[in-house]
Amino acid sequence: MKQTVKVGLLGLGTVGGGVYKVLRNNPDVEIVKIAVKDKNEVQEIEGLDKDLLTEDAKIIVTNPDVDIIIEVIGGTGAAYEFIRIALENGKHVVTANKELIAKRGEELFEIARANNVLLLFEAAVGGGIPIIMPMKMSLAANKFERLAGILNGTTNYILTKMDQDNADYQVVLKEAQELGYAEANPDGDVLGFDAAYKIAILASIAFKKKINQEDIYREGINELSPIEFKYANDFGYKIKLIALAQDVNGKLDVRVHPMLVSTKQPLAHINNVTNSLVIQAHPVNQIMLTGPGAGEMPTASSVCADVLAIVSEIHTTNNLLPEMRSNNTETAEIIPIEETVNKYFVRIDADDTPGVIGAIGNICSKFGINLNYIIQKDVSETGLATIVILTGKTQEKSLIAALNEINGLSAIKEIHKVIRVMEL
Secondary structure: OOOOEEEEEEOOOHHHHHHHHHHOOOOOEEEEEEEOOOHHHOOOOOOOOHHHEEOOOHHHHOOOOOOEEEEOOOOOOHHHHHHHHHHHOOOEEEEOOHHHHHHHHHHHHHHHHHOOOOEEOOHHHHOOOOOHHHHHHHOOOOEEEEEEEEOOHHHHHHHHHHHHHOOOHHHHHHHHHHOOOOOOOOHHHHOOHHHHHHHHHHHHHHHOOEOOHHHOEEOOOOOOOHHHHHHHHHOOEEEEEEEEEEEEOOEEEEEEEEEEEEOOOHHHHOOOOEEEEEEEEEOOEEEEEEEEOOOHHHHHHHHHHHHHHHHOOOOOOOOOOHHHOOOOOOEOOEOOHHHOEEEEEEEEEEEOOOOHHHHHHHHHHHOOOOEEEEEEEEEOOOOEEEEEEEEOOEEHHHHHHHHHHHHOOOOEEEEEEEEEEEOO
């Protein structure tokens, strides 16, 4: 007779509620206890057995009868301690905590290895999109070369609306907050932290190296304006917040920032809160994973998939899912952003006088920068011309040096924005 697996749930918020709804009727799983911050402020869930609730998470993670701990409380403080204690007590752990895995995952993986238990985190990266297990198992025969994706639904919604409605950032951000797509304090999303945690996790899996979160270059979307979208569209691009990780001669290029994505590429057409990841690897070549990146049921789907993967093997072997264990020993060398090579979009305001474009072109030539386009787009009522540049591939430090010299020209009033261009 099949033995029921006993589960302890830490957190009953949006995701925790979804996990409870999915697992409560599964005949192979018994949720024995649910830790909440305040039993008097628990969301209403039809059929919830309130006798399961406790405000003491420690009694769950140390309970000898509990086989699996599900952590969906978030953060890196209490969540770390509860997961650590659970692993040390020989319990498998499933988490949706991207920040914790990105910042302290290697410590927890070591504890899991020492206690021969699993720490699974499918929901930490793509919400409802299966990414972690496919990379570790379905694509195990591949050598990963590049990962590029839209990994944050809040920012993708804001960028979509700015593009489609010609709207200012602050206006769309307020709308996103009213719709529940953005937090009251949106910095984790709009400044790129969330996407940086996710690409750190994916890079560690793809390239089998530890990733120092602080080495990842990060730039948010908060300084973009509608005019950037207008000119990007003129050149056949969309602006997306891209999380990128690629191997460059044994070093890793890992970063998060806005990029121009050609409308010839499917990633340019991923809109609103949808997430997507493009994987370049050999021998598969290129695949694209797309779906809901957050939300109650999409995230619960991934959490519960990890739980049921453990349930399927827990009483059959002492070495569950070896392919899903982390064994990274080497720390990756991350290329500084100024050493990276990109194409660039640059918007400049200058006096509408003869010779300005020629002077800009001469300076770019001096620093070895090819210009694919250099066009005067508009002239304002005050006589300022908008000049838009699209460069060929160049090292970032060369572009910075050239722009510093261009900025010294008497006709140049302001270099408004520099946005990197993605190639797939």
